[in-house]
Every structure is written in C-alpha cells, then in structure tokens.
Amino acid sequence: MPLVVLQNLVKSYGPIKALSNLSLEIPQGSFFGLLGPNGSGKSTTLRILCTLLEPDSGEVLVNGENALKNPRNIRSKIGYVAQEVAIDKILTGRELLQLHGDLYHLRKEYREQRIKNLIENLEMNDWIDRRSGSYSGGMRRRLDLATGLMHEPDLLVLDEPTVGLDIESRATIWSLLKELNKGGKTILLSSHYLEEVDELSDQMAIIDAGRVIAQGTPDELKKNLGCNRVTLKVREFSNEIEGEKVKELIKKLDGLHNVVVNRAQGYSLNFFVDTSDTLPILRSQLNEQGFEIFAISESRPTLDDVYLQSTGKTLMDAELEVANKRDLKKEAKQSMR
Amino acid sequence: MSKTFSPSSSGFSLENNKLEFLEIRQEVFALTRRLFLQLYRRPSTLVAGILQPLIWLVLFGALFENAPSNLLPGGIVYGKFLGAGIIVFTAFSGALNAGLPVMFDREFGFLNRLLVAPLRSRSSIVIASVIYIATLSILQSFVIMGAAFSLGYGFPNFYGVLLVLITLLILVFGVTALSLGLAFVLPGHIELIAVIFVANLPLLFASTALVPISFMPPWLGWLAALNPLTFAIEPIRAAYSGSLDLGSVLIHAPYGEVTGYGCLLILTILTAGLFIAIRPLLNRKLT
Numbered sequence: 001m002p003l004v005v006l007q008n009l010v011k012s013y014g015p016i017k018a019l020s021n022l023s024l025e026i027p028q029g030s031f032f033g034l035l036g037p038n039g040s041g042k043s044t045t046l047r048i049l050c051t052l053l054e055p056d057s058g059e060v061l062v063n064g065e066n067a068l069k070n071p072r073n074i075r076s077k078i079g080y081v082a083q084e085v086a087i088d089k090i091l092t093g094r095e096l097l098q099l100h101g102d103l104y105h106l107r108k109e110y111r112e113q114r115i116k117n118l119i120e121n122l123e124m125n126d127w128i129d130r131r132s133g134s135y136s137g138g139m140r141r142r143l144d145l146a147t148g149l150m151h152e153p154d155l156l157v158l159d160e161p162t163v164g165l166d167i168e169s170r171a172t173i174w175s176l177l178k179e180l181n182k183g184g185k186t187i188l189l190s191s192h193y194l195e196e197v198d199e200l201s202d203q204m205a206i207i208d209a210g211r212v213i214a215q216g217t218p219d220e221l222k223k224n225l226g227c228n229r230v231t232l233k234v235r236e237f238s239n240e241i242e243g244e245k246v247k248e249l250i251k252k253l254d255g256l257h258n259v260v261v262n263r264a265q266g267y268s269l270n271f272f273v274d275t276s277d278t279l280p281i282l283r284s285q286l287n288e289q290g291f292e293i294f295a296i297s298e299s300r301p302t303l304d305d306v307y308l309q310s311t312g313k314t315l316m317d318a319e320l321e322v323a324n325k326r327d328l329k330k331e332a333k334q335s336m337r
Numbered sequence: 338m339s340k341t342f343s344p345s346s347s348g349f350s351l352e353n354n355k356l357e358f359l360e361i362r363q364e365v366f367a368l369t370r371r372l373f374l375q376l377y378r379r380p381s382t383l384v385a386g387i388l389q390p391l392i393w394l395v396l397f398g399a400l401f402e403n404a405p406s407n408l409l410p411g412g413i414v415y416g417k418f419l420g421a422g423i424i425v426f427t428a429f430s431g432a433l434n435a436g437l438p439v440m441f442d443r444e445f446g447f448l449n450r451l452l453v454a455p456l457r458s459r460s461s462i463v464i465a466s467v468i469y470i471a472t473l474s475i476l477q478s479f480v481i482m483g484a485a486f487s488l489g490y491g492f493p494n495f496y497g498v499l500l501v502l503i504t505l506l507i508l509v510f511g512v513t514a515l516s517l518g519l520a521f522v523l524p525g526h527i528e529l530i531a532v533i534f535v536a537n538l539p540l541l542f543a544s545t546a547l548v549p550i551s552f553m554p555p556w557l558g559w560l561a562a563l564n565p566l567t568f569a570i571e572p573i574r575a576a577y578s579g580s581l582d583l584g585s586v587l588i589h590a591p592y593g594e595v596t597g598y599g600c601l602l603i604l605t606i607l608t609a610g611l612f613i614a615i616r617p618l619l620n621r622k623l624t
Binding site: 049051052072073075076080082084087088091093098099100102104105131147148177284294 | 360363364367368370371376378379386426442445447449450451452453455456457466563
C-alpha cells in the first residue's frame, strides 16, 4: 500500500484554479520529487497533505487513514518544512526545537535526546544556542529540517527546500536528505529545479496547471521520450528573425519535432530528433538555403525535455507565464490562515 | 471528540482524559514559555506598558489637582479618583494588544508551525495568550497601585486588592478574547492596529476613568454608563474608597442604578459572551 494517496484533488483560489483533479501515490520508503514551475500547484498540494488547507473536493489518505476526517492523527505522522522559513528570531534554535517537541507531545527525556541527536546529525552544535535571528540561510534551513524531523515522522514533506541557498548549503541539504532516505524515511519534496529532482528522487511526478502530466522514475520519463535533444546554432549570436526563419525551414523535416527558438541561448534552436540519421539531412538542407552551421550538438533528453514534450513549453517559459497570472495577494491571504 | 461515560469504559476514559489534560498542559506551557521568553529578551513592551500609565497618573493627576473640592462625589482628591481609571485603562490597552503577536505569527507563517502540529486543542494558543496578558496586566496594575500609594492616593485593604484582581481578570479575559478574535478575522496587522488605535482612547474618554457621570453632558453620561470599562472602574474605585460593599450602588446611570455585584455580573456576562462569540472563529481558523 502506498504511504500517501491523493485522489482527484480540486482547489480554487477565487477564480484561479490551483489544482484540477490532481492524483498522486507516494510509495513507502521512496524519495518522491514533485517537479513543476512556480504556480503549478506544488505548494497547494503539500499544504493540503499537511492539513493546512482543505481541498474543494478529493481525498487524502496517509497510511490508509483519511486526513480530512482525522487531521490530528495525520499531523503527528508528517514532518512539514514549509517554503517560507518562519523562525521566531528571538528564540534560540534549541528553544525552537523544544517548542516543537512539546507541540508534538514528546516526553521531556526523549525530547532532549532527539535534540541532541539532531544537533549532532545536522552539525548545528556551534550555533544552536544562539538566537536564530543571527542565522544564515543555510543554518535556518537546517534548523527547519530539524524541526520537521523532531517527532520522527513517517513522512518528511519539504516545500522547495533549497530555494535561495548557496551551492554549498544546497549540497549539505542534499546529502542530508539522501542519507535520511537511505535510512528508510519516505520523503516528498517539491522543486522547480530540474537537477534537484533528477539528483535526489527515485520517483517523481511533473505537475503543470494543477494536474499530473507525467509520473515515474526520472530515468523512465527520459527514456520514454524515445528521442534525443538537439541544440543548433547557425551563428554564435543570432537574432529572432533569423531564428524564426530557420525554425520554419527545419519544421518541415521528418523525424524532427518540438522546435523552439531559445532566446536565452542567443536564439539557438532546440528540438528533438527520433534518430541521429536526421542530422546529416538537416545539415545539407541548411547549407542549400545558404545557412552556415556554427554549432550543432545532440544529447540525451533531460527532465526539461520531458516537460517540454508534455506541455509544449520549457519550464522557464512556464514560470514566466504563470508569474503574470498569479493572484499573490489572494494566495498570501489563504496561506495566512 | 466524543466522551462517552459508560461504567465499563470509565477506567479507560479516565486514563484518556488524564493524558489529554497532560498533553494540553504541555502545549499551553510551551506556548506560554515562548511568549515570556520574548518578553524577557525584548522587555520594551513591558517597560512602555508601565511607564505610560505612570505618566498618565502623574500628568492627569496634576492637571486636575486644583479642581474645586465639590467636583467629585464625596469630595475626594482627584488623584485618588483617577487611580482606578488608570489601572483599568492599562489592563484594557494591554489586553487589546493581545492579538498582535498572533497576527504577526500569522503573517510570518509561524502560526503554520502550530497548525501542522497535532495540538490536542487549538484553544491552547488562546489559553497561552490569556495567561501571558493576564500576568502582564496584573504586574502593571501593581506597579500603578504602588505609584498611586507613594503619591499619597492610598492603597486598598486585603479584600480590596482581591476585588481589584478579580475585576481586572474578568476584564482582561474578555478583551483578550476580543483581540484574538480580531487577529483571526482581520486581514493583517495594519488593520488590527487601526482598530486598536480607534477603540482605545474613545473608550477611555467615554468612561468614568477621568470624570464621574455627574460631570458629563447627558449623551456622554449615557455612553459612559454603557461602556464596559465603567463596570470595571467602579468596583476598583470602591475598593479604594475603603467602604467595601458590593451591594451598594456604584453607578448612577441614566437608565437606573447599578450595584457592585451588578457591575461584576455584567462584566462576566460580556466576557463569557465574547468567548462564545470567538469560538466559531477559532474553530474555522483553527481546526
């Protein structure tokens, strides 16, 4: 039986539909990555699972127990590390952990033992008795992780745990999470970083506009695409007109699809080819039309390609698009509950 | 949670009740400890909360020092009259601010930490605030009473002090409930501060804190006689007068006369009403 079952979740914020029929299953012991652009409904999904939000309709089962009917039972099984790291700046890290232990009704000796272990495992000894207002981003995130682990939950839920962290802190968090998962802890993590989900998770789902659009292991998803990604540059720095012209030209070729002009890469062209045989034909076609080829490279597909294939846009484009549509004020109100 | 009481299961349910009580105590203690740690490390609220009423007492006392002696009923000194008003006003303003920490917790997302935790009862959040504010108010009141004493305005006897405490607690419970209710309903701290700002001084002026009803124009007398603060001020004033008879008439209101018992009864009803009124808010926001 999967540890978590989300069934047909629907949630709207006013006129904006955050989740439309989202269903997910999270197997026991898995490291589950939830990948999607900002505003795709990741946070909403996690907040519903952690009983902070009620869905308009749908079911949430944790260990077979209905989370909407018995939220209190579910709460003690989940450790939730929210996206916005809210820390009482005037308390020390240790005091925050003690508060958490008491809110989860740990006995005092056990609570202190847990705190000791966590300080050791997360290497917080040097600063845990300082007021948390003085902590760096990485320290805060580690402390937050510790609060989520305090009561030894069955499931650790992390909402974008490394956003805004420097590379070193991110690596620390990554290795901590890997170790936890190796020790048997089920972890659900949301992220809009492809490499994060690719690196950490053994199961993943891509969500877009409040729906699951692809699900499986990262390797499966990439292999299932059954094609390679190609980046083509006709000049080192091209322009939009030229890019579009080349796009029109190569779109007509067989065995080649999803052509995108990538503005961020000097108007290079990104597309998929079913087999490598397409490339020589492409070369000769372009030469005929008077285009020189500055660079052409073929690579295995990435998760971004999986996303592109299912939605017709890149993760980056999706984020920009959604950023304009969101009613952040309304969402803040909801999250303030 | 339904509590069935059948003889066969009573042993179990007693155990269960005990566990529930212990867990609620643990929650409340932890949440209260947090509030007091904040106060201890950031004592400016307490310092300001004590300084402000002292300044009121000294300045307002001096302002009306030369008032004709027949101004006040019984011809008492104005400072002595004012003391009760300042005590109540201080407790009232303190309790009115009770919602602010909760509002900030909402805004910063800290409240989510509490809401994802398996609290036995989310009322623990309310109880912790009430304990914190009540302790603070009583501390402030004793400082004011001490200051009033050193200014020569007297000190109530033992039963008087008891009456002051009881009256203040009823008032503080009610106003804290009101403020917490607002903290859950209003959209943000700006709105909450606006409400506090607008409510505070008018309620002071439209009460018997500064002058007796007999001194007011009729319309203001009506307001003062309906103002809950008045029902807290008059028993405390009686405690200061030395003649402690709660059965005697303390307020000569336009609509009739209210005894000391009447004052306390009305306050209690108001407080109970406020607690009942905010329950659905807490349930909606806190279940």
